Amino acid sequence: MYEFIRGKLVEKNPAFIVLENNGVGYLLHISLYTFSKIKSQDEAHIFIHFHVREDAQVMYGFADENERELFRHLLTVSGVGANTARLILSSLTTEEVYDAITNGKSAVLQSVKGIGGKTAQRIVIDLSDKLQKAGIEVEKVDVSHNTIREEALSGLLILGFNKATAEKAINKVLKQDATASVEDLIKKVLKIL
Secondary structure, eight states: OOOEEEEEEEEEOSSEEEEEETTEEEEEEOOHHHHHHHTTOSEEEEEEEEEEOSSOEEEEEESSHHHHHHHHHHHTSTTOOHHHHHHHHHHSOHHHHHHHHHTTOHHHHHTSTTOOHHHHHHHHHHHHHHHHHHTOOOOOOOOOOOOOHHHHHHHHHHTTOOHHHHHHHHHHHHHHOTTOOHHHHHHHHHHHO
């Protein structure tokens, strides 16, 4: 239904953005990969996936077509919903997800909170051939060196984590790596929660 939206970034955080186009503000749920690509921009060209559920109509935004394609492939796996797919793409880079699926590394997928052994194996079995045929080209995430504790906490709260638990995990990660970026901070916290 929607292919992309180009417009002014009115609000940005690690879990969602508000993109204004012709006076209309679109709330788009994003992954950390997309956030890292657009966080320094005032305007953006965002690829859209319009997801309809019984109780909601939600738009997911992606900085590039490859991430959207990988997201759509993940949605085809039984037991993987839109929020789980977004969590996978937030915890791992697009390259890591692609590599894990095409090379049968289900343990990498299991490192994502909420992904058990059976789901990880199902993702690998269902998608390994499809991704190789799709020819998705992946690239590494552009990581910047800004660390903002509040942005990381906000992102974790929006993803549904308890505030006290998230704060403890953030503090633990910051003690180990005080120079972590927002994206790295959230990724490390997701792995220990």
